[in-house]
Amino acid sequence: MLGLASFGDWLALFATAGFAQSLFDDPAAKGAAFSATIVLRLLPSLVLGPVAGVFADRFDRRKTMAACDTARFLLIASVPTVYLITDSTAFTVAWLAVAQLCIEGAVLIWSPAKEAAVPNLLPPEKYEAANQLSLATTYGLAPPLAFAVLAILERGSGVWANLGPWAEPMVLALYLTAAMFAILAATVYFSIPQISGRYGQVAAKTSSVWNDFVEGWTYMRSRERVRGLILGMLGAFSGAGILIGVGTVYATTLDAGDAAFYILAVFLFLGLGTGIALGPKLIGELSRLRWFGMSIVLAGTGLALDALAPWLWVALVGSVVIGLGAGMAFLAGITLLQREAEDEIRGRMFAFIAVSARVILMLAMTVSAPLAGWHASRRLDLGFTEVEFSMSRILLFVAAALVAWLGVTAFKSMDDKPGVPVLADLWSSLRGRPLSAAVPVQGSGFFVVFEGGEGAGKSTQSVKLAAWLKLRGYEAVLTREPGATDIGMRIRSLLLDSSSGDAAPAPRAEALLFAADRAQHVEKVVRPALERGAVVVSDRYIDSSIAYQGSGRDLGKDEVAWVSSWATGGLKPDLTVLLDVEPQAGLHRAKAGGDGDRLEQEELDYHERVRETFLQLAGDDPHRYLVVPAGGSADEIAATVRDAVAERLDIRTETARAEHGWPGLDGDRDDRAPAPAAERRPEPPADRPESADDYGWSTVAEEAGRP
Numbered sequence: 001m002l003g004l005a006s007f008g009d010w011l012a013l014f015a016t017a018g019f020a021q022s023l024f025d026d027p028a029a030k031g032a033a034f035s036a037t038i039v040l041r042l043l044p045s046l047v048l049g050p051v052a053g054v055f056a057d058r059f060d061r062r063k064t065m066a067a068c069d070t071a072r073f074l075l076i077a078s079v080p081t082v083y084l085i086t087d088s089t090a091f092t093v094a095w096l097a098v099a100q101l102c103i104e105g106a107v108l109i110w111s112p113a114k115e116a117a118v119p120n121l122l123p124p125e126k127y128e129a130a131n132q133l134s135l136a137t138t139y140g141l142a143p144p145l146a147f148a149v150l151a152i153l154e155r156g157s158g159v160w161a162n163l164g165p166w167a168e169p170m171v172l173a174l175y176l177t178a179a180m181f182a183i184l185a186a187t188v189y190f191s192i193p194q195i196s197g198r199y200g201q202v203a204a205k206t207s208s209v210w211n212d213f214v215e216g217w218t219y220m221r222s223r224e225r226v227r228g229l230i231l232g233m234l235g236a237f238s239g240a241g242i243l244i245g246v247g248t249v250y251a252t253t254l255d256a257g258d259a260a261f262y263i264l265a266v267f268l269f270l271g272l273g274t275g276i277a278l279g280p281k282l283i284g285e286l287s288r289l290r291w292f293g294m295s296i297v298l299a300g301t302g303l304a305l306d307a308l309a310p311w312l313w314v315a316l317v318g319s320v321v322i323g324l325g326a327g328m329a330f331l332a333g334i335t336l337l338q339r340e341a342e343d344e345i346r347g348r349m350f351a352f353i354a355v356s357a358r359v360i361l362m363l364a365m366t367v368s369a370p371l372a373g374w375h376a377s378r379r380l381d382l383g384f385t386e387v388e389f390s391m392s393r394i395l396l397f398v399a400a401a402l403v404a405w406l407g408v409t410a411f412k413s414m415d416d417k418p419g420v421p422v423l424a425d426l427w428s429s430l431r432g433r434p435l436s437a438a439v440p441v442q443g444s445g446f447f448v449v450f451e452g453g454e455g456a457g458k459s460t461q462s463v464k465l466a467a468w469l470k471l472r473g474y475e476a477v478l479t480r481e482p483g484a485t486d487i488g489m490r491i492r493s494l495l496l497d498s499s500s501g502d503a504a505p506a507p508r509a510e511a512l513l514f515a516a517d518r519a520q521h522v523e524k525v526v527r528p529a530l531e532r533g534a535v536v537v538s539d540r541y542i543d544s545s546i547a548y549q550g551s552g553r554d555l556g557k558d559e560v561a562w563v564s565s566w567a568t569g570g571l572k573p574d575l576t577v578l579l580d581v582e583p584q585a586g587l588h589r590a591k592a593g594g595d596g597d598r599l600e601q602e603e604l605d606y607h608e609r610v611r612e613t614f615l616q617l618a619g620d621d622p623h624r625y626l627v628v629p630a631g632g633s634a635d636e637i638a639a640t641v642r643d644a645v646a647e648r649l650d651i652r653t654e655t656a657r658a659e660h661g662w663p664g665l666d667g668d669r670d671d672r673a674p675a676p677a678a679e680r681r682p683e684p685p686a687d688r689p690e691s692a693d694d695y696g697w698s699t700v701a702e703e704a705g706r707p
Contacts, residue, residue, distance in 0.1 A: 019079065019170040020096060023089055061113045061120070062188060068110035069185035075099045075106070077178035080171040112350035119338050121192070128280055128288075128335045135276045135331055149173065225289070225340050228413035230353055232296050233333045235406025236326050237357040239303055241364025242399035243268075243322065246371075250392035254312045267316045271302075271323020279328035286429035290422070292332040293411025299325030300404030307396035329407075368395050420570070433562050441571065445530030446649060449541040452579035453611050454600050455586030456630045457637065458539045461579065464638040465645065466537045474649075477529040480539035482517040485524050491517040496597040504598060511549040511560055518542065519567035526571065535649070541573060547613040548599065552606045557613065575648055577641055578618050581630035583607035 079099050083092045118130055153169040251260035275295070283291055302321030309315035341349045371391055417425065428434055448465065450458040462478060469476035483492035491513050494505060505513055518541070529536045542564040550557035583604055590600050618625035626644045628637055 019083075019174060020093070022168070022170050023083075023093060061117045062193060064113045065110055065117070066185045066189035068106040068113070069181045069188060071106045072103055072110075073178050073181040073185060075103050076174055076181065080174045083171065115334065115338070115350040124339055127338050128331070131331055131334050131338075132276055132280065135327070135334075136273065149176070223340070225414050226337065226349065228410040229292065229333050229337050229340065230349070231413075232292060232329065232406055232410030233353055234357060234360055235403050235410070236296055236299055236329050237360045238364050238406075239299060239322075239399040239403035240326065241360060242368045242395055243303065243306075246368050246392040246395050249390065250306070250396065253390050253392065254309070254315055260312060260315075263312070264315060264319045267319040268323045271320035272327040273323075274320075275324040275327025276331050279324075279331060282430070283328075283426075284429045284432055285434045286426060287416055287434070288332050288336055289414045289416045290411065290425065292329055292336060293407050293414060294422070294426070295325045295329035295332060296407030296410060297325070297404050298407075299329060300400045300402075300407055301325070303396055303400035303403060307393045307400060368399075371395060428558075428562065433559075441527060441530045443531035444533045446535045446645075447526065447530060447538070447571070447573045447575075448535065448645060449538045449543070449573040449576045450579060451540060451543045451547075451576055451614060452630065453581055453583055453586045453607055453614070455589035456579035456581040457634065458579055460634050461577070461637055461641060462537045462539045464634070465641055466535075468638070468642055469535050469537070469645075475529075475532065475534040477525070477534050477536045479521070479525050479536065481521055481541060481544070482514060484521045484538075485517075487520045488517045496599065507549065507553040507555055510553065511545060511555055511563065514545045514549065515563045515567040518545070518564060522568045522571055527569075535645075538573075541576070542568065543576060543614065543617050546617065547610045551609045551613040552602065573624065575644060576618075576625050577644070578614055578625055578627045579630040579637070580611070580615065580627055583611055586630070 076099070079092075079096055082095045086092060118127060122130055150169070150173055153172055247261050247264065251264060254260050279291075279295075299322050302318045302323075302325060305318035305321060306315050309318055337349055337353075425434060450462045452458055459480075462480070466476040466478040481488070482495055483489045495510060495513055495517075497504075526536050526538070542561065545564050546557050546561050549555050550560035587600060587604070587607060615627070618627050626641065628640050630637065
């Protein structure tokens with residue numbers, strides 16, 4: 001149905017324009033007739049456009065579409081019929097103008113009804129594929145097929161030239177077009193009852209058409225995502241209008257001959273078709289809301305490239321980029337609008353886009369075309385080449401800035417993954433692993449993590465920090481990975497048991513077990529504490545997996561980071577304290593009095609890679625990291641950590657302290673009452689490093705609120 005409708009639209013447009021030309025002999029009159037026919041197809045948008053979408057929402061969409069197709073059948077068939085039964089060229093031209101206006105009116109009503117009907121036929125997951133097929137047919141297959149039919153009719157005109165006026169090529173083309181719309185009307189009315197929409201399921205409307213129009217306008221203004229979609233799509237059309245308006249003048253600045261404009265247009269449509277056909281497959285699982293805004297920015301980038309292009313091949317690349325961005329944005333925009341807009345309002349949204357796009361295209365072309373030739377161009381010597389700089393290039397810059405700004409604006413208003421880096425998300429999506437949006441923490445808590453290699457002193461420092469915070473009135477939750485929950489304790493035994501031998505988990509299983517422990521840890525311990533406003537102090541977190549499994553096991557840092565980010569809902573520490581220690585010295589401390597756990601028994605080069613990765617992570621994000629050499633005394637390290645935490649808590653919890661009456665961080669330990677015995681942990685013996693058992697880790701989960 002969609003293919004037949006698209007083919008009929010293009011064939012009707014070219015056939016009526018060609019028929020208008022055939023009525024005149026003078027070349028100038030032929031050109032004027034062709035242009036006038038196209039303009040007449042745009043004019044009804046200004047009059048009927050504002051209320052065209054109301055028909056799609058107010059009446060049965062199946063009957064509306066069938067009625068419009070029937071009207072197009074009658075109007076298109078009437079044009080050659082009037083020509084054949086009258087000898088007056090003036091009357092034929094007048095009727096052609098009337099028919100064109102009426103045909104466009106029918107299209108304006110039919111188009112939003114068709115777009116709004118797609119969700120009545122398909123489940124949401126099929127919208128994009130259906131729109132791909134529709135747009136590929138409309139802009140890729142239908143135009144060349146229409147041209148091919150007209151060319152065949154022209155080439156074969158000599159065969160049936162003696163049959164009379166009714167066998168003229170354009171007359172035959174119009175009758176063929178009319179027949180297709182008759183078939184389409186019958187198909188829609190008798191074969192596809194599902195597209196009726198909500199008509200018959202709800203009470204008949206009693207409001208006026210004007211009220212329906214106002215309701216649609218109010219809906220668009222009140223829905224941020226719908227408004228962003230429409231704004232972005234219209235921005236892309238404005239850039240396209242400027243590009244078309246300045247195209248012929250701009251082409252002359254490339255010193256590529258008279259055919260340069262047509263070559264640029266061909267590459268533009270190649271990019272458009274590629275964007276529509278391959279865009280979804282290219283971006284994979286990237287958020288479609290993000291993809292929409294990014295595609296518009298891509299089109300703006302192509303416009304800027306064209307504005308700067310010193311040679312034709314650079315301009316051709318720019319044209320392909322414009323087409324790619326425009327094609328992907330149009331596909332994403334239509335699909336998203338079908339999902340975002342309710343059934344009873346959807347037709348008016350599509351009608352508004354159709355009308356506004358036509359108006360913007362006309363205005364952009366009308367304004368930019370005469371401006372493109374204003375003032376003489378100048379040649380600029382760039383050293384490696386000369387570029388003819390003209391007003392057309394300035395206008396392309398203006399179009400590029402406008403389109404890019406509207407793309408960014410639409411992106412900000414529609415972004416469904418705030419806080420997730422755009423380029424990182426795009427790169428991950430291209431590789432099949434889109435980044436997840438962070439699950440926000442509904443609370444004023446603070447998250448501190450201690451990281452580092454074996455024997456760095458993480459357990460000692462985490463206990464010291466938690467005790468210091470409790471003395472100053474904060475709820476400090478001391479926890480660790482793995483093993484802070486019941487499930488985590490079982491996973492810990494699987495991961496660290498040095499006697500497991502051949503039963504030890506494989507590298508990928510090891511990474512997934514750590515991620516499973518971390519998911520449970522965050523869900524049951526960390527998030528609840530942060531949402532209560534507590535300070536969570538954890539011995540190890542995501543960066544340990546990136547270092548130990550990503551680098552140590554050569555599983556890939558990005559892959560391991562993605563798994564952990566997904567497992568934790570994107571939760572990041574507010575401060576990561578990296579206790580940096582030479583692997584050999586740290587392992588000596590960790591293995592004092594024993595052989596160490598399974599990870600401590602790894603080769604030295606394994607731990608060297610772990611340390612290198614920790615330092616690299618700290619260097620990539622210095623604001624979140626505090627790197628402390630682990631060679632100093634425990635008290636010196638603790639003082640450094642306390643200073644960093646105090647500075648951040650002063651900023652983050654100033655309001656919370658005022659609201660809850662919590663004490664500040666000023667003053668030393670000796671001006672406070674000592675911590676209750678239940679809150680204190682014994683210091684490790686001086687002759688050996690700390691161990692988890694020294695601090696009663698079996699009670700940490702209960703202390704953190706473990707169920």
